[in-house]
Amino acid sequence: MDDAPLIEARGLTKRFGEFVAVDGIDFAVACGETFGFLGPNGAGKSSTMRMIGAVSPVSGGTLRVLGLDPATHGAEIKQRLGVVPQQDTLDFELTVYENILVYGRYFGLPKDVIRTRADELLEFVQLNERRDSRVEPLSGGMKRRLTIARALVNEPSLLLLDEPTTGLDPQARHVLWDRLYRLKQQGVTQVLTTHYMDEAEQLCDRLVVMDRAKIVAQGSPRELIRKYVQREVVELRFAGEPSVDGRLDGLGDRVEVLADRILIGTDDGDACVHAVHERGVAVESMLVRRSTLEDVFLTLTGRTLVD
Amino acid sequence: MAAVAAQPLTTPVQRATAVTAWHARSYRRTWRATITTAFLNPVFFLVSVGVLLGKLIDDQQAALGGLSYVEFVAPALVATTAMQVGTNDGMFPVMAGIRWLRTYHAVLATPVRVAELVLGAMAWSVIRMLVAATIFTAVAALGGAIDSPLAIFAPFAALLCGLAFHAPLAAFTSSPMLEDGSGGWFPAINRFVIIPMFLFSGTFFPVSQLPDWLEPVAWATPLWHGIELCRDLCTGSVELVATLAHVGYLGAFVAVGAALAVRFHERTLLK
Numbered sequence: 107m108d109d110a111p112l113i114e115a116r117g118l119t120k121r122f123g124e125f126v127a128v129d130g131i132d133f134a135v136a137c138g139e140t141f142g143f144l145g146p147n148g149a150g151k152s153s154t155m156r157m158i159g160a161v162s163p164v165s166g167g168t169l170r171v172l173g174l175d176p177a178t179h180g181a182e183i184k185q186r187l188g189v190v191p192q193q194d195t196l197d198f199e200l201t202v203y204e205n206i207l208v209y210g211r212y213f214g215l216p217k218d219v220i221r222t223r224a225d226e227l228l229e230f231v232q233l234n235e236r237r238d239s240r241v242e243p244l245s246g247g248m249k250r251r252l253t254i255a256r257a258l259v260n261e262p263s264l265l266l267l268d269e270p271t272t273g274l275d276p277q278a279r280h281v282l283w284d285r286l287y288r289l290k291q292q293g294v295t296q297v298l299t300t301h302y303m304d305e306a307e308q309l310c311d312r313l314v315v316m317d318r319a320k321i322v323a324q325g326s327p328r329e330l331i332r333k334y335v336q337r338e339v340v341e342l343r344f345a346g347e348p349s350v351d352g353r354l355d356g357l358g359d360r361v362e363v364l365a366d367r368i369l370i371g372t373d374d375g376d377a378c379v380h381a382v383h384e385r386g387v388a389v390e391s392m393l394v395r396r397s398t399l400e401d402v403f404l405t406l407t408g409r410t411l412v413d
Numbered sequence: 414m415a416a417v418a419a420q421p422l423t424t425p426v427q428r429a430t431a432v433t434a435w436h437a438r439s440y441r442r443t444w445r446a447t448i449t450t451a452f453l454n455p456v457f458f459l460v461s462v463g464v465l466l467g468k469l470i471d472d473q474q475a476a477l478g479g480l481s482y483v484e485f486v487a488p489a490l491v492a493t494t495a496m497q498v499g500t501n502d503g504m505f506p507v508m509a510g511i512r513w514l515r516t517y518h519a520v521l522a523t524p525v526r527v528a529e530l531v532l533g534a535m536a537w538s539v540i541r542m543l544v545a546a547t548i549f550t551a552v553a554a555l556g557g558a559i560d561s562p563l564a565i566f567a568p569f570a571a572l573l574c575g576l577a578f579h580a581p582l583a584a585f586t587s588s589p590m591l592e593d594g595s596g597g598w599f600p601a602i603n604r605f606v607i608i609p610m611f612l613f614s615g616t617f618f619p620v621s622q623l624p625d626w627l628e629p630v631a632w633a634t635p636l637w638h639g640i641e642l643c644r645d646l647c648t649g650s651v652e653l654v655a656t657l658a659h660v661g662y663l664g665a666f667v668a669v670g671a672a673l674a675v676r677f678h679e680r681t682l683l684k
Contacts, residue, residue, distance in 0.1 A: 195519035212523035214423030
Protein backbone atom coordinates (compact mmCIF):
# COMPACT_ATOMS: atom_id res chain seq x y z
CA MET A 107 0.00 0.00 0.00
CA ASP A 108 2.93 2.32 0.36
CA ASP A 109 5.93 1.99 -1.86
CA ALA A 110 7.97 4.68 -0.12
CA PRO A 111 11.31 3.26 1.04
CA LEU A 112 11.58 2.01 4.63
CA ILE A 113 15.10 3.39 4.76
CA GLU A 114 16.48 6.20 2.67
CA ALA A 115 20.01 7.58 2.93
CA ARG A 116 21.53 10.46 0.98
CA GLY A 117 25.15 11.40 1.40
CA LEU A 118 25.12 9.51 4.70
CA THR A 119 28.38 10.08 6.55
CA LYS A 120 29.87 8.91 9.86
CA ARG A 121 33.03 10.39 11.28
CA PHE A 122 34.89 9.44 14.45
CA GLY A 123 37.15 12.43 14.97
CA GLU A 124 39.38 12.53 11.90
CA PHE A 125 38.45 9.02 10.80
CA VAL A 126 35.70 8.71 8.18
CA ALA A 127 33.89 5.41 8.72
CA VAL A 128 31.07 6.02 6.23
CA ASP A 129 31.70 8.46 3.40
CA GLY A 130 28.62 9.95 1.82
CA ILE A 131 26.67 6.84 0.80
CA ASP A 132 23.26 6.75 -0.89
CA PHE A 133 20.86 3.83 -0.71
CA ALA A 134 17.20 2.97 -0.23
CA VAL A 135 15.55 -0.13 1.18
CA ALA A 136 12.05 -1.04 0.02
CA CYS A 137 9.34 -2.69 2.07
CA GLY A 138 9.56 -6.49 2.06
CA GLU A 139 13.01 -6.86 0.55
CA THR A 140 16.16 -8.30 2.03
CA PHE A 141 18.91 -5.78 1.57
CA GLY A 142 22.57 -6.46 2.22
CA PHE A 143 25.77 -4.57 2.88
CA LEU A 144 28.63 -6.72 1.62
CA GLY A 145 32.20 -5.74 2.36
CA PRO A 146 35.31 -6.61 4.32
CA ASN A 147 35.79 -5.77 7.99
CA GLY A 148 36.18 -2.04 8.48
CA ALA A 149 34.28 -1.10 5.31
CA GLY A 150 31.73 0.91 7.32
CA LYS A 151 28.89 -1.64 7.35
CA SER A 152 28.40 -1.76 11.11
CA SER A 153 28.61 2.02 11.45
CA THR A 154 25.86 2.30 8.85
CA MET A 155 23.74 -0.24 10.71
CA ARG A 156 24.19 1.60 14.00
CA MET A 157 23.02 4.84 12.39
CA ILE A 158 19.95 3.06 10.99
CA GLY A 159 19.32 1.61 14.45
CA ALA A 160 19.36 5.13 15.94
CA VAL A 161 22.21 4.31 18.33
CA SER A 162 24.84 6.33 16.49
CA PRO A 163 24.36 9.97 15.53
CA VAL A 164 24.66 10.79 11.84
CA SER A 165 27.67 13.02 11.10
CA GLY A 166 26.49 14.23 7.70
CA GLY A 167 23.91 13.72 4.98
CA THR A 168 20.33 12.66 5.61
CA LEU A 169 18.85 9.43 6.86
CA ARG A 170 15.18 8.50 7.17
CA VAL A 171 14.15 5.25 8.80
CA LEU A 172 10.45 4.35 8.57
CA GLY A 173 10.02 7.89 7.34
CA LEU A 174 11.48 9.37 10.53
CA ASP A 175 14.70 11.13 11.44
CA PRO A 176 16.75 9.04 13.93
CA ALA A 177 18.12 12.22 15.51
CA THR A 178 14.70 13.39 16.65
CA HIS A 179 12.55 10.22 16.66
CA GLY A 180 14.93 7.55 17.89
CA ALA A 181 12.47 5.97 20.33
CA GLU A 182 9.63 5.91 17.77
CA ILE A 183 11.90 4.23 15.22
CA LYS A 184 13.22 1.72 17.74
CA GLN A 185 9.67 0.84 18.75
CA ARG A 186 9.35 -0.77 15.30
CA LEU A 187 12.87 -2.15 14.82
CA GLY A 188 14.29 -5.57 15.55
CA VAL A 189 18.04 -5.50 16.11
CA VAL A 190 20.43 -8.45 16.00
CA PRO A 191 23.82 -6.98 16.90
CA GLN A 192 27.16 -8.37 15.83
CA GLN A 193 28.20 -9.31 19.36
CA ASP A 194 25.80 -11.09 21.68
CA THR A 195 24.09 -8.81 24.17
CA LEU A 196 22.02 -11.45 25.94
CA ASP A 197 21.77 -11.58 29.72
CA PHE A 198 23.63 -14.79 30.52
CA GLU A 199 22.26 -14.93 34.05
CA LEU A 200 18.68 -15.19 32.85
CA THR A 201 16.88 -18.02 31.12
CA VAL A 202 16.05 -18.11 27.42
CA TYR A 203 12.44 -17.12 28.13
CA GLU A 204 13.37 -14.39 30.62
CA ASN A 205 15.61 -12.73 28.04
CA ILE A 206 12.62 -12.32 25.76
CA LEU A 207 10.33 -11.28 28.61
CA VAL A 208 12.68 -8.56 29.87
CA TYR A 209 13.24 -7.26 26.34
CA GLY A 210 9.56 -7.21 25.47
CA ARG A 211 8.87 -5.05 28.51
CA TYR A 212 11.03 -2.27 27.05
CA PHE A 213 8.47 -1.99 24.25
CA GLY A 214 5.65 -1.78 26.76
CA LEU A 215 4.20 -5.16 25.80
CA PRO A 216 1.98 -6.78 28.43
CA LYS A 217 3.39 -9.94 30.00
CA ASP A 218 0.73 -12.28 28.61
CA VAL A 219 1.34 -10.98 25.08
CA ILE A 220 5.07 -11.53 25.51
CA ARG A 221 4.47 -15.04 26.84
CA THR A 222 2.38 -16.01 23.82
CA ARG A 223 4.82 -14.50 21.37
CA ALA A 224 7.84 -15.98 23.16
CA ASP A 225 6.41 -19.47 22.82
CA GLU A 226 5.82 -18.94 19.10
CA LEU A 227 9.22 -17.36 18.56
CA LEU A 228 11.10 -20.04 20.49
CA GLU A 229 9.33 -22.64 18.39
CA PHE A 230 10.31 -20.70 15.27
CA VAL A 231 14.01 -20.57 16.21
CA GLN A 232 13.89 -24.15 17.51
CA LEU A 233 14.71 -23.29 21.09
CA ASN A 234 11.41 -24.26 22.72
CA GLU A 235 13.06 -27.17 24.51
CA ARG A 236 15.59 -24.78 26.05
CA ARG A 237 12.96 -22.29 27.16
CA ASP A 238 13.92 -22.47 30.84
CA SER A 239 17.66 -23.06 30.47
CA ARG A 240 20.10 -20.39 31.43
CA VAL A 241 21.64 -18.68 28.42
CA GLU A 242 25.31 -18.98 29.29
CA PRO A 243 25.82 -22.68 28.39
CA LEU A 244 24.00 -22.43 25.03
CA SER A 245 26.04 -22.83 21.84
CA GLY A 246 26.94 -19.85 19.68
CA GLY A 247 24.29 -20.76 17.12
CA MET A 248 21.59 -21.08 19.78
CA LYS A 249 22.51 -17.74 21.30
CA ARG A 250 22.26 -16.11 17.89
CA ARG A 251 18.88 -17.70 17.28
CA LEU A 252 17.70 -16.48 20.68
CA THR A 253 18.88 -12.98 19.77
CA ILE A 254 16.78 -13.20 16.60
CA ALA A 255 13.74 -14.41 18.55
CA ARG A 256 14.24 -11.56 21.02
CA ALA A 257 14.51 -9.04 18.17
CA LEU A 258 11.15 -10.22 16.81
CA VAL A 259 9.18 -9.88 20.04
CA ASN A 260 7.84 -6.42 19.10
CA GLU A 261 6.82 -7.68 15.62
CA PRO A 262 9.19 -5.22 13.94
CA SER A 263 8.61 -3.62 10.57
CA LEU A 264 12.31 -3.86 9.91
CA LEU A 265 14.89 -6.39 11.11
CA LEU A 266 18.53 -5.32 11.27
CA LEU A 267 21.12 -8.12 11.33
CA ASP A 268 24.77 -7.16 11.76
CA GLU A 269 26.96 -10.07 10.65
CA PRO A 270 24.34 -12.62 11.67
CA THR A 271 26.46 -15.73 11.12
CA THR A 272 30.00 -14.55 11.85
CA GLY A 273 31.70 -17.01 14.18
CA LEU A 274 29.17 -19.82 13.65
CA ASP A 275 30.00 -23.26 12.31
CA PRO A 276 28.64 -24.19 8.85
CA GLN A 277 25.72 -26.21 10.15
CA ALA A 278 24.60 -23.47 12.52
CA ARG A 279 24.86 -20.97 9.66
CA HIS A 280 22.57 -23.05 7.47
CA VAL A 281 19.97 -23.35 10.23
CA LEU A 282 20.08 -19.58 10.64
CA TRP A 283 19.83 -18.89 6.90
CA ASP A 284 16.81 -21.15 6.75
CA ARG A 285 15.10 -19.16 9.53
CA LEU A 286 15.93 -15.82 7.90
CA TYR A 287 14.60 -17.11 4.60
CA ARG A 288 11.32 -17.99 6.27
CA LEU A 289 11.07 -14.52 7.77
CA LYS A 290 11.59 -13.12 4.30
CA GLN A 291 8.74 -15.29 3.02
CA GLN A 292 6.57 -13.89 5.81
CA GLY A 293 7.30 -10.43 4.42
CA VAL A 294 9.68 -9.15 7.10
CA THR A 295 11.99 -6.50 5.64
CA GLN A 296 15.57 -7.38 6.51
CA VAL A 297 18.78 -5.42 6.32
CA LEU A 298 21.95 -7.37 6.93
CA THR A 299 25.67 -6.89 6.78
CA THR A 300 28.06 -9.65 5.92
CA HIS A 301 31.54 -10.29 4.67
CA TYR A 302 30.53 -13.72 3.39
CA MET A 303 29.66 -13.63 -0.28
CA ASP A 304 27.70 -16.89 -0.05
CA GLU A 305 25.52 -15.38 2.68
CA ALA A 306 24.84 -12.32 0.55
CA GLU A 307 24.00 -14.51 -2.45
CA GLN A 308 21.71 -16.76 -0.45
CA LEU A 309 19.75 -14.11 1.39
CA CYS A 310 19.81 -10.75 -0.38
CA ASP A 311 17.41 -9.54 -3.03
CA ARG A 312 19.58 -6.52 -3.45
CA LEU A 313 22.86 -5.46 -2.00
CA VAL A 314 25.48 -2.79 -1.98
CA VAL A 315 29.17 -3.60 -2.03
CA MET A 316 31.07 -1.42 0.43
CA ASP A 317 34.77 -0.80 0.53
CA ARG A 318 36.69 1.81 2.51
CA ALA A 319 33.59 3.68 3.68
CA LYS A 320 32.06 3.93 0.21
CA ILE A 321 29.56 2.03 -1.90
CA VAL A 322 31.39 0.68 -4.93
CA ALA A 323 28.50 -1.16 -6.60
CA GLN A 324 24.87 -2.04 -6.08
CA GLY A 325 22.27 -4.37 -7.54
CA SER A 326 20.94 -7.89 -7.15
CA PRO A 327 23.60 -10.61 -6.76
CA ARG A 328 22.95 -11.78 -10.36
CA GLU A 329 23.07 -8.28 -11.76
CA LEU A 330 26.35 -7.58 -10.05
CA ILE A 331 27.91 -10.77 -11.35
CA ARG A 332 26.65 -10.14 -14.85
CA LYS A 333 27.78 -6.55 -14.84
CA TYR A 334 31.22 -6.82 -13.32
CA VAL A 335 32.61 -10.28 -14.01
CA GLN A 336 32.63 -13.05 -16.58
CA ARG A 337 30.39 -16.08 -16.22
CA GLU A 338 33.06 -18.46 -15.00
CA VAL A 339 36.34 -18.44 -13.18
CA VAL A 340 39.27 -20.78 -13.71
CA GLU A 341 41.33 -21.14 -10.55
CA LEU A 342 44.94 -22.19 -10.93
CA ARG A 343 46.86 -23.46 -7.94
CA PHE A 344 50.60 -23.88 -7.84
CA ALA A 345 53.02 -25.95 -5.80
CA GLY A 346 54.92 -22.82 -4.77
CA GLU A 347 54.58 -19.15 -5.68
CA PRO A 348 52.46 -18.67 -8.79
CA SER A 349 54.92 -18.06 -11.66
CA VAL A 350 53.75 -17.99 -15.26
CA ASP A 351 56.19 -15.65 -17.08
CA GLY A 352 53.57 -14.16 -19.33
CA ARG A 353 52.33 -17.54 -20.51
CA LEU A 354 48.74 -16.66 -19.53
CA ASP A 355 48.76 -13.48 -21.65
CA GLY A 356 45.58 -13.10 -23.63
CA LEU A 357 43.74 -15.88 -21.78
CA GLY A 358 40.25 -15.11 -20.52
CA ASP A 359 39.02 -11.57 -20.03
CA ARG A 360 40.64 -10.84 -16.71
CA VAL A 361 43.52 -12.34 -14.71
CA GLU A 362 43.92 -11.81 -10.95
CA VAL A 363 47.15 -12.93 -9.32
CA LEU A 364 46.66 -13.68 -5.61
CA ALA A 365 49.19 -14.83 -3.04
CA ASP A 366 48.36 -18.51 -3.44
CA ARG A 367 46.52 -18.80 -6.76
CA ILE A 368 45.65 -17.18 -10.05
CA LEU A 369 42.06 -16.52 -11.14
CA ILE A 370 41.07 -16.18 -14.78
CA GLY A 371 37.66 -14.74 -15.52
CA THR A 372 36.17 -16.11 -18.73
CA ASP A 373 32.88 -16.93 -20.37
CA ASP A 374 34.18 -20.36 -21.39
CA GLY A 375 35.98 -22.12 -18.57
CA ASP A 376 36.67 -25.41 -20.36
CA ALA A 377 38.30 -23.70 -23.32
CA CYS A 378 40.44 -21.72 -20.93
CA VAL A 379 41.54 -24.86 -19.04
CA HIS A 380 42.46 -26.43 -22.37
CA ALA A 381 44.50 -23.39 -23.34
CA VAL A 382 46.38 -23.38 -20.04
CA HIS A 383 47.36 -27.01 -20.61
CA GLU A 384 48.42 -26.31 -24.16
CA ARG A 385 50.70 -23.51 -23.10
CA GLY A 386 52.44 -25.85 -20.67
CA VAL A 387 51.87 -23.85 -17.47
CA ALA A 388 53.08 -25.97 -14.51
CA VAL A 389 49.97 -25.87 -12.32
CA GLU A 390 49.34 -28.16 -9.38
CA SER A 391 45.58 -28.11 -9.89
CA MET A 392 42.94 -26.30 -11.90
CA LEU A 393 39.19 -25.95 -11.46
CA VAL A 394 36.35 -24.20 -13.20
CA ARG A 395 33.58 -22.60 -11.14
CA ARG A 396 30.87 -20.09 -11.71
CA SER A 397 31.61 -16.49 -10.73
CA THR A 398 30.52 -15.26 -7.32
CA LEU A 399 30.19 -11.98 -5.48
CA GLU A 400 33.70 -12.62 -4.20
CA ASP A 401 34.93 -12.19 -7.79
CA VAL A 402 32.86 -9.03 -8.10
CA PHE A 403 34.52 -7.64 -5.02
CA LEU A 404 37.95 -8.66 -6.23
CA THR A 405 37.38 -7.02 -9.60
CA LEU A 406 36.11 -3.81 -8.03
CA THR A 407 38.72 -3.44 -5.30
CA GLY A 408 41.63 -5.70 -6.20
CA ARG A 409 41.28 -7.37 -2.81
CA THR A 410 39.52 -10.41 -1.37
CA LEU A 411 36.64 -10.14 1.11
CA VAL A 412 38.02 -12.30 3.87
CA ASP A 413 41.76 -12.05 4.39
CA MET B 414 6.39 8.46 3.36
CA ALA B 415 6.31 5.13 5.15
CA ALA B 416 3.45 5.50 7.57
CA VAL B 417 4.28 4.83 11.19
CA ALA B 418 1.76 2.47 12.72
CA ALA B 419 -0.10 3.83 15.69
CA GLN B 420 1.87 1.75 18.15
CA PRO B 421 1.82 3.81 21.34
CA LEU B 422 5.12 4.61 22.96
CA THR B 423 5.54 3.81 26.60
CA THR B 424 6.20 6.63 29.05
CA PRO B 425 9.72 7.34 30.38
CA VAL B 426 8.68 6.07 33.81
CA GLN B 427 7.36 2.80 32.37
CA ARG B 428 10.60 2.28 30.48
CA ALA B 429 12.81 3.08 33.48
CA THR B 430 10.68 0.72 35.55
CA ALA B 431 11.22 -2.03 32.98
CA VAL B 432 14.97 -1.52 33.44
CA THR B 433 14.59 -1.72 37.22
CA ALA B 434 12.56 -4.91 36.82
CA TRP B 435 15.32 -6.41 34.68
CA HIS B 436 17.91 -5.74 37.41
CA ALA B 437 15.59 -7.20 40.02
CA ARG B 438 15.18 -10.34 37.92
CA SER B 439 18.93 -10.73 37.42
CA TYR B 440 19.40 -10.30 41.15
CA ARG B 441 17.36 -13.44 41.78
CA ARG B 442 20.36 -15.33 40.37
CA THR B 443 23.10 -13.43 42.15
CA TRP B 444 21.71 -12.42 45.53
CA ARG B 445 23.69 -15.00 47.50
CA ALA B 446 26.96 -13.31 46.64
CA THR B 447 25.73 -9.98 48.02
CA ILE B 448 24.59 -11.25 51.40
CA THR B 449 28.04 -10.95 52.96
CA THR B 450 28.76 -7.33 52.08
CA ALA B 451 25.22 -6.06 52.42
CA PHE B 452 24.06 -7.86 55.57
CA LEU B 453 26.66 -9.93 57.41
CA ASN B 454 29.70 -7.62 57.39
CA PRO B 455 27.88 -4.69 59.01
CA VAL B 456 26.56 -6.99 61.74
CA PHE B 457 30.05 -8.45 62.29
CA PHE B 458 31.45 -4.94 62.71
CA LEU B 459 28.66 -4.01 65.07
CA VAL B 460 29.32 -7.01 67.30
CA SER B 461 33.13 -7.09 67.20
CA VAL B 462 33.91 -3.39 67.31
CA GLY B 463 30.70 -1.88 68.67
CA VAL B 464 29.90 -4.37 71.38
CA LEU B 465 33.08 -6.28 72.26
CA LEU B 466 35.74 -3.61 71.68
CA GLY B 467 33.26 -1.01 72.93
CA LYS B 468 33.20 -2.62 76.37
CA LEU B 469 36.85 -1.66 76.83
CA ILE B 470 36.31 2.01 76.01
CA ASP B 471 32.98 2.81 77.53
CA ASP B 472 34.55 5.16 80.08
CA GLN B 473 35.24 7.60 77.20
CA GLN B 474 31.60 8.64 76.89
CA ALA B 475 32.24 12.40 77.09
CA ALA B 476 34.17 12.34 73.82
CA LEU B 477 31.28 10.43 72.25
CA GLY B 478 28.75 13.05 73.30
CA GLY B 479 27.32 10.99 76.11
CA LEU B 480 26.73 7.87 74.04
CA SER B 481 27.86 4.36 74.77
CA TYR B 482 30.35 3.14 72.20
CA VAL B 483 27.93 0.78 70.50
CA GLU B 484 25.36 3.59 70.29
CA PHE B 485 28.04 5.68 68.63
CA VAL B 486 29.08 3.04 66.09
CA ALA B 487 25.73 1.48 65.13
CA PRO B 488 24.24 4.53 63.30
CA ALA B 489 27.47 4.98 61.34
CA LEU B 490 27.22 1.38 60.16
CA VAL B 491 23.74 2.11 58.81
CA ALA B 492 25.36 4.69 56.52
CA THR B 493 28.35 2.54 55.58
CA THR B 494 26.06 -0.39 54.71
CA ALA B 495 24.36 1.76 52.08
CA MET B 496 27.73 3.08 50.95
CA GLN B 497 28.94 -0.48 50.27
CA VAL B 498 25.88 -1.33 48.19
CA GLY B 499 26.00 1.97 46.30
CA THR B 500 29.71 1.60 45.59
CA ASN B 501 29.27 -1.91 44.26
CA ASP B 502 26.25 -1.01 42.12
CA GLY B 503 27.92 2.06 40.67
CA MET B 504 30.81 -0.03 39.41
CA PHE B 505 30.24 -3.70 38.51
CA PRO B 506 26.77 -3.76 36.94
CA VAL B 507 27.60 -0.62 34.96
CA MET B 508 30.84 -2.06 33.62
CA ALA B 509 29.12 -5.37 32.84
CA GLY B 510 26.28 -3.64 31.02
CA ILE B 511 28.52 -1.40 28.95
CA ARG B 512 31.57 -3.54 28.30
CA TRP B 513 31.65 -7.02 29.80
CA LEU B 514 28.27 -8.48 28.83
CA ARG B 515 27.16 -5.50 26.70
CA THR B 516 23.59 -5.90 27.92
CA TYR B 517 23.12 -2.11 28.01
CA HIS B 518 23.58 -2.08 24.24
CA ALA B 519 20.58 -4.40 23.95
CA VAL B 520 18.48 -2.08 26.10
CA LEU B 521 19.35 0.93 23.94
CA ALA B 522 18.31 -0.91 20.77
CA THR B 523 14.77 -0.58 22.16
CA PRO B 524 12.81 2.63 22.84
CA VAL B 525 14.53 2.96 26.26
CA ARG B 526 16.57 6.17 26.44
CA VAL B 527 19.92 6.54 28.17
CA ALA B 528 18.58 8.54 31.10
CA GLU B 529 15.90 5.89 31.65
CA LEU B 530 18.54 3.17 31.56
CA VAL B 531 20.76 4.95 34.10
CA LEU B 532 17.96 5.99 36.43
CA GLY B 533 16.25 2.59 36.16
CA ALA B 534 19.47 0.88 37.25
CA MET B 535 19.88 3.43 40.03
CA ALA B 536 16.33 2.76 41.21
CA TRP B 537 17.18 -0.91 41.66
CA SER B 538 20.17 0.09 43.76
CA VAL B 539 17.88 2.36 45.80
CA ILE B 540 15.74 -0.64 46.67
CA ARG B 541 18.79 -2.68 47.63
CA MET B 542 20.20 0.11 49.79
CA LEU B 543 16.91 0.71 51.56
CA VAL B 544 16.45 -2.98 52.30
CA ALA B 545 20.03 -3.43 53.54
CA ALA B 546 19.95 -0.28 55.71
CA THR B 547 16.53 -1.12 57.12
CA ILE B 548 17.50 -4.66 58.08
CA PHE B 549 20.67 -3.42 59.74
CA THR B 550 18.81 -0.65 61.59
CA ALA B 551 16.29 -3.19 62.83
CA VAL B 552 19.02 -5.59 63.98
CA ALA B 553 20.85 -2.80 65.79
CA ALA B 554 17.62 -1.54 67.39
CA LEU B 555 16.66 -5.03 68.53
CA GLY B 556 20.13 -5.38 70.04
CA GLY B 557 19.61 -2.15 71.96
CA ALA B 558 22.19 -0.10 70.06
CA ILE B 559 19.58 2.33 68.68
CA ASP B 560 16.64 3.64 70.65
CA SER B 561 15.30 6.88 69.12
CA PRO B 562 12.06 6.51 67.15
CA LEU B 563 13.53 8.93 64.59
CA ALA B 564 15.78 6.01 63.58
CA ILE B 565 13.03 4.87 61.22
CA PHE B 566 14.26 7.68 58.94
CA ALA B 567 17.89 6.55 59.18
CA PRO B 568 17.62 4.13 56.20
CA PHE B 569 16.54 7.07 54.02
CA ALA B 570 19.50 9.12 55.17
CA ALA B 571 21.71 6.12 54.48
CA LEU B 572 20.13 5.83 51.04
CA LEU B 573 21.12 9.40 50.22
CA CYS B 574 24.64 8.58 51.37
CA GLY B 575 24.72 5.42 49.23
CA LEU B 576 23.53 7.31 46.16
CA ALA B 577 26.27 9.88 46.73
CA PHE B 578 28.64 7.00 46.00
CA HIS B 579 26.59 5.21 43.35
CA ALA B 580 26.00 8.18 41.05
CA PRO B 581 29.58 9.53 40.80
CA LEU B 582 30.97 5.99 40.48
CA ALA B 583 28.47 5.17 37.73
CA ALA B 584 29.71 8.31 35.97
CA PHE B 585 33.32 7.24 36.44
CA THR B 586 32.67 3.67 35.26
CA SER B 587 30.81 4.79 32.14
CA SER B 588 33.33 7.46 31.22
CA PRO B 589 35.32 7.06 28.00
CA MET B 590 38.38 6.94 30.27
CA LEU B 591 37.60 3.32 31.14
CA GLU B 592 37.27 2.35 27.50
CA ASP B 593 39.48 -0.72 27.84
CA GLY B 594 36.93 -2.29 30.20
CA SER B 595 39.58 -3.81 32.41
CA GLY B 596 37.93 -2.86 35.69
CA GLY B 597 41.44 -2.63 37.14
CA TRP B 598 40.41 0.61 38.81
CA PHE B 599 37.84 -1.04 41.02
CA PRO B 600 40.16 -2.65 43.59
CA ALA B 601 42.13 0.61 43.73
CA ILE B 602 38.98 2.62 44.41
CA ASN B 603 38.10 0.20 47.15
CA ARG B 604 41.55 0.29 48.74
CA PHE B 605 42.36 3.96 48.45
CA VAL B 606 38.95 5.62 48.64
CA ILE B 607 36.27 3.46 50.19
CA ILE B 608 38.19 1.70 52.96
CA PRO B 609 40.03 4.85 54.16
CA MET B 610 36.70 6.69 54.26
CA PHE B 611 35.14 3.81 56.15
CA LEU B 612 37.95 3.96 58.73
CA PHE B 613 38.49 7.72 59.08
CA SER B 614 35.18 9.51 58.42
CA GLY B 615 33.69 9.16 61.87
CA THR B 616 32.53 5.55 61.80
CA PHE B 617 34.55 4.30 64.77
CA PHE B 618 35.67 7.54 66.44
CA PRO B 619 34.67 11.22 66.24
CA VAL B 620 36.59 13.02 63.51
CA SER B 621 37.71 15.51 66.16
CA GLN B 622 40.23 12.81 67.09
CA LEU B 623 41.97 13.30 63.74
CA PRO B 624 44.96 15.65 63.45
CA ASP B 625 43.69 19.20 62.91
CA TRP B 626 44.77 19.31 59.25
CA LEU B 627 42.98 16.05 58.47
CA GLU B 628 39.67 16.91 60.07
CA PRO B 629 38.44 19.13 57.19
CA VAL B 630 39.29 16.31 54.80
CA ALA B 631 36.89 14.07 56.72
CA TRP B 632 34.23 16.80 56.57
CA ALA B 633 34.58 16.85 52.79
CA THR B 634 33.79 13.16 52.41
CA PRO B 635 30.18 12.26 51.61
CA LEU B 636 30.39 9.41 54.09
CA TRP B 637 30.95 11.78 57.03
CA HIS B 638 27.75 13.66 56.14
CA GLY B 639 25.86 10.40 55.78
CA ILE B 640 27.13 9.16 59.13
CA GLU B 641 26.27 12.43 60.86
CA LEU B 642 22.74 12.32 59.44
CA CYS B 643 22.20 8.72 60.55
CA ARG B 644 23.73 9.35 63.96
CA ASP B 645 21.56 12.40 64.59
CA LEU B 646 18.46 10.42 63.66
CA CYS B 647 19.38 7.30 65.65
CA THR B 648 20.22 9.28 68.75
CA GLY B 649 17.28 11.66 68.36
CA SER B 650 19.40 14.82 68.30
CA VAL B 651 18.37 16.35 64.98
CA GLU B 652 19.19 20.00 64.27
CA LEU B 653 17.55 21.63 61.30
CA VAL B 654 20.51 23.59 59.93
CA ALA B 655 22.98 20.74 60.22
CA THR B 656 20.50 18.32 58.67
CA LEU B 657 19.84 20.61 55.72
CA ALA B 658 23.56 21.09 55.21
CA HIS B 659 24.19 17.33 55.18
CA VAL B 660 21.27 16.64 52.86
CA GLY B 661 22.32 19.46 50.54
CA TYR B 662 25.91 18.27 50.40
CA LEU B 663 24.95 14.67 49.65
CA GLY B 664 22.23 15.80 47.24
CA ALA B 665 24.83 17.71 45.25
CA PHE B 666 26.94 14.55 44.89
CA VAL B 667 23.88 12.64 43.71
CA ALA B 668 22.69 15.31 41.27
CA VAL B 669 26.07 16.04 39.71
CA GLY B 670 26.99 12.34 39.68
CA ALA B 671 23.72 11.32 38.01
CA ALA B 672 23.95 14.08 35.40
CA LEU B 673 27.51 13.06 34.54
CA ALA B 674 26.56 9.39 34.52
CA VAL B 675 23.85 10.02 31.90
CA ARG B 676 26.25 12.14 29.87
CA PHE B 677 29.04 9.54 29.98
CA HIS B 678 26.73 6.60 29.26
CA GLU B 679 25.54 8.54 26.20
CA ARG B 680 29.04 9.26 25.05
CA THR B 681 30.18 5.67 25.48
CA LEU B 682 27.10 3.80 24.29
CA LEU B 683 25.79 6.06 21.52
CA LYS B 684 28.92 6.70 19.50
